[in-house]
Amino acid sequence: GENVEQHPSTLSVQEGDSAVIKCTYSDSASNYFPWYKQELGKGPQLIIDIRSNVGEKKDQRIAVTLNKTAKHFSLHITETQPEDSAVYFCAAKGTYKYIFGTGTRLKVLA
Amino acid sequence: NAGVMQNPRHLVRRRGQEARLRCSPMKGHSHVYWYRQLPEEGLKFMVYLQKENIIDESGMPKERFSAEFPKEGPSILRIQQVVRGDSAAYFCASSPPGTGETQYFGPGTRLLVL
Numbered sequence: 001g002e003n004v005e006q007h008p009s010t011l012s013v014q015e016g017d018s019a020v021i022k023c024t025y026s027d028s029a030s031n032y033f034p035w036y037k038q039e040l041g042k043g044p045q046l047i048i049d050i051r052s053n054v055g056e057k058k059d060q061r062i063a064v065t066l067n068k069t070a071k072h073f074s075l076h077i078t079e080t081q082p083e084d085s086a087v088y089f090c091a092a093k094g095t096y097k098y099i100f101g102t103g104t105r106l107k108v109l110a
Numbered sequence: 111n112a113g114v115m116q117n118p119r120h121l122v123r124r125r126g127q128e129a130r131l132r133c134s135p136m137k138g139h140s141h142v143y144w145y146r147q148l149p150e151e152g153l154k155f156m157v158y159l160q161k162e163n164i165i166d167e168s169g170m171p172k173e174r175f176s177a178e179f180p181k182e183g184p185s186i187l188r189i190q191q192v193v194r195g196d197s198a199a200y201f202c203a204s205s206p207p208g209t210g211e212t213q214y215f216g217p218g219t220r221l222l223v224l
Contacts (some may be wrong), residue, residue, distance in 0.1 A: 004153075025218065034212060043114075043201055043215035044153070089152060097144070097166060102152040 006101025
């Protein structure tokens, strides 16, 4: 069945450093890849997304890259800040169904 | 434009009782998804609905769970005869019509079964 693998499960970085989270999907029909940030006790919040006809997208300190051939996509956060600390989820969407990764707990150390 | 709304935010039930979780999608959104999240885990798809139609319920347990999205009013996730293993956060997400649109999440309902 469809599956999305996400790594690492936890990530600690010093404030100001970069953080990279990677996901691999199995369904070749997937065409939309959002990333969500979830803070404690809250619902997931969309932070960036990318569609299958694009290889890279950037929004200020956040960027996402997509390699359709390898079925990989990654989230890059530069100049990390303490408020970036949260759990991050990747997802892959086919026709209508979203499959989520297992999450990465990012801790930014001040 | 208000976001996705869910209520109640917290729900406590005793084993054997019924739990009703409500989700009001964003204005203009006709697609609703329900997910379950256990502590320290990811989001598990449960069901996808459009107005008055269940499109995919492949993630729903076969018994005790049901969902609806009526023509008027919120989407309802109903859990009958709750058991302790039903304790989790239940999130609703909505998206506008179309197959490529982004979904937006509500704040979730945290269900605790005693």
